[in-house]
Amino acid sequence: MELNDLKVAYPIFIGFFLWLLGPPNGLEHDAFLMFIIFISTIGSLLLRVVPMAMSVLIGLSFSIVIDLIPLKDALKGFGDSTTWLVVIAFLIAGVIMETGLGRRLSLMCIDMLGRSIMGLGYAICASELILGPLVPSNTARGGGIIAPIVDSMSRALGSEPERSPKSAGEYLHLVGAHANLITAAMFLTGMAANPLIARAAQDVFQVDFDWSTWALGGIVPGLVGLAGLPIIMMYLSPPTIHSIDPVRKRISLDIADLGPWTWQERYMVLILGSMLLLWSTKAIHGWGTTTVALLGLVLILVFKVASWDQLVKNHKAWDTLIWLGGLLTLATAIKDLGFISWFSDHVDQGLEGLAPFGLLIILALIYFYSMYLFSMLTAHIAALAGAIFVVASDTNLDPYLIIGVIAYSSSLCGCLTNYSTGPIIIYFGNGYSNPKTWFKIGLLISFYHLTIWFVVGSLWWKFIGWW
Amino acid sequence: MELNDLKVAYPIFIGFFLWLLGPPNGLEHDAFLMFIIFISTIGSLLLRVVPMAMSVLIGLSFSIVIDLIPLKDALKGFGDSTTWLVVIAFLIAGVIMETGLGRRLSLMCIDMLGRSIMGLGYAICASELILGPLVPSNTARGGGIIAPIVDSMSRALGSEPERSPKSAGEYLHLVGAHANLITAAMFLTGMAANPLIARAAQDVFQVDFDWSTWALGGIVPGLVGLAGLPIIMMYLSPPTIHSIDPVRKRISLDIADLGPWTWQERYMVLILGSMLLLWSTKAIHGWGTTTVALLGLVLILVFKVASWDQLVKNHKAWDTLIWLGGLLTLATAIKDLGFISWFSDHVDQGLEGLAPFGLLIILALIYFYSMYLFSMLTAHIAALAGAIFVVASDTNLDPYLIIGVIAYSSSLCGCLTNYSTGPIIIYFGNGYSNPKTWFKIGLLISFYHLTIWFVVGSLWWKFIGWW
Secondary structure, three states, rough: HHHHHHHHHEEEEEHHHHHHHHHOOOOOOOHHHHHHHHHHHHHHHHHHOOOOHHHHHHHHHHHHOOOOOHHHOOOHHHOOOHHHHHHHHHHHHHHHHHHHHHHHHHHHOOOHHOOOHHHHHHHHHHHHHHOOOOOOOOHHHHHHHHHHHHHHHHHOOOOEEEEEEOOOOOHHHHHHHHHHHHHHHOHHOOOOHHHHHHHHHHHHHHOOHHHHHHHHHHHHHHHHHHHHHHHHHHOHHHHHOOOOOOHHHHHHHHHHHHOOOOHHHHHHHHHHHOOOOOHHOOHHHOOOOOOOOOOOHHHHHOOOOHHHHHHHHHHHHHHHHHHHHHHHHHHHHHHHHHHHHHHHHHHHHHHOOOOOHHHHHHHHHHHHHHHHHHHHHHHHHHHHHHHHHHOOOOOOHHHHHHHHHHHHHHHHHHOOOOHHHHHHHHHOOOOOOOHHHHHHHHHHHHHHHHHHHHHHHHHHHHHHOOO | HHHHEEEEEEHHHHHHHHHHHHOOOOHHHHHHHHHHHHHHHHHHHHHHHOHHHHHHHHHHHHHHOOOOOHHHHHHHHHHHHHHHHHHHHHHHHHHHHHHOHHHHEEEHHHHHHHHOHHHHHHHHHHHHHHOOOOOOOHHHHHHHHHHHHHEEEEEHHEEOEEHHHHHHHHHHOOOOHHHHHHHHOOHHOOOOOOOOOHHHHHHOOOOOOOOHHHHHHHHHHHHHHHHHHHHOOOOOHOOOOOOHHHHHHHHHHHHHHHHOHHHHHHHHHHHHHHHHHHHHHHHHHHHHHHHHHHHHHHHHHHHOOOHHHHHHOOOHHHHHHHHHHHOOOOOOOOHHHHHHHHHHHHHHHHHHOHHHHHHHHHHHHHHHHHHHHOOOHHHHHHHHHHHHHHHHOOOOOHHHHHHHHHHHHHHHHHHHOOOOOOOHHHHHHHHOOOHHHHHHHHHHHHHHHHHHHHHHHHHHHHOOOOO
């Protein structure tokens, strides 16, 4: 019996303990059981001892076996359009990586913008901005495509984890990590769990917070945030090198290595461009976000940019199908069985008398800084976003404002720790910063985000009519 | 432009041609369009030029884009319990293969039963019977596990495709191929497309033709068919060798090679045994077929017989999710949009005056022998099973009888050709028979099947109260 085996059992102990306590006043037994299963599943996600899909499958099948969720409903999350948006986007992102297009676009950004160390920072931000809407796994985008390039740039500048990490590497890694979170916040397809928020918005407010709505609300504060990041980071982690010539040589070599554009890359640019166009113009043609993604996938197959055999082996997509679809079902069940409304009633009593805006700001801050307690953005979203929507829904605030505040905070709050999400773990893991620096700068960056999104964001949201 | 590229376009030409013709009298435009998409998709499956999942995805996205199926409904097939039964069963079957348990069980059957050439035939039938309910891809079971053993037995007996194929190899291969179809017919989980039939039964008759019902109706005629197969094949393709000692030596060596049972194999036997028990005792606990399969999967994960990482890489399961889920949606849509009832009305007019039993027999024979025109059991089921149910539903016959006749015929009719389904293609492809022999014996075996299932079957079904 190893320690890990014991840790596996923690969520079961917690669930059992809660069950012994019995439901609090006014909460129905079924709703209480569903809450226990949900909390235990989220707890298991946070422990990261078993794969996410396994935690979710266990929670799901337990709910089915004790008759809390009928099988028919339990599988609904696997046929949900938000789930399939992410699955299809993962499949497409796999093609972006396999064709080498992602790497080529990043290298091109660096070649064009990287004339100074700060220019390299801007190049990283630009790469994130281009890939942000298209690679829905922020881990694949930041950790898989961009972080390796950032690491190799640092090394080319003579800055290595063991040898003068602060001369350039720390700066570049911090810019990369935090830029990743900003683009994850900006686009519905910027982060795998974002559709959970859109789905909760649909459930609570009956609002279709679709791709173009999400992007519209996020584009201005997001761009301001990205534009300022390389500058503010010059103060928070000042690099000491002056010449970046070694990087420029290295990048030129890397681009030469890639050779001329392949036809697959050209077709991908066309297909991805069409998808972005269609996503932004839903008002004209009426095709939803998932429909457009499906079309993109079919075009990739029809034009043979990738074969079905290649796509079906992208097991990250199927892994996501299971955990996301299952988590969606659990989140729906906890609402349908009445836990969320019970919770909301109780919280409302405590919050009476607060001005709506004051309430929203308090909720946003609680949501943002509670991320210190979570080891995973996805679990944080799954556990809290829906509940906060319900609490805020009793105000007379425009739902778009409430959804936007929570939607954008959901990824931005990952700045706080070095374990919040895959790419952060990878950027930090490259070894250029110590934890203390990472936490300190993370806290300062959280003020930076909150200032931009509360000030620039609220002005922009006023302008587009969200309040 | 290769020939295959041209063949890809055939279904589009057919669809376009039908569209030019316009809908026949009394058929609504939407129903007609849906029919065209469905027929083109089935046509594309039959051509086997592109992967099944790709054909289905194209048909599905076309239906969404032209607004025939709303996106919400279009994804329902991916959250359907029949689809997930098959997906989970594929995942479990992958573990049966990876742990080596499937091979071990087959070898043990041969070791125990294989005392003569006919005994080897019985050993093959016994292997199929044991693995039939558990390995839902008849291709994985017949083609992946058993056919390689059959081939190696034949070679051990000195019977090779190039050298005296008829001395033993043809006999063993024919027994293997036709035994595979019988076990595919006997169990809901014996063949990947069987749940399509159960689903159609639910749609047309509101009858839950679940795992135990399916197995109950099929067990007696199925066992009779398996018991007679090695004997009748002695006449249809008489082997000439007398001693099978070389095989016995070979099998002993193979079993010795496997070594002692691993704990994974032991756990798998326990888990699979529990699943079979729970599947057969639904009346007591009320858990459906899919719930039990999900439980089995979770137990495999919890007891670490396989890791989630291994399971998620079983891309055959995800491939099946896409084609089966999509096909289910298309089949539902063609019914919901009114094509099936229009078709049924027209056929009914032509069939008036026929006695119900006569009608059922005619329908069964049409269904069975129309397999000559299909290159794939799945496409045959998807195209015809639902329509036949609808036509037969106007009689006063017990729905269980109608469903049973079609359900069991669906795999048995694969006996007719050498291209009907994966394992047949593989057994034939091993090269021990020429096509003419295969077709001739296939036709004779079809008489064998029809006699058993019409005579023994109908007596048995009378006994269990199906008519």
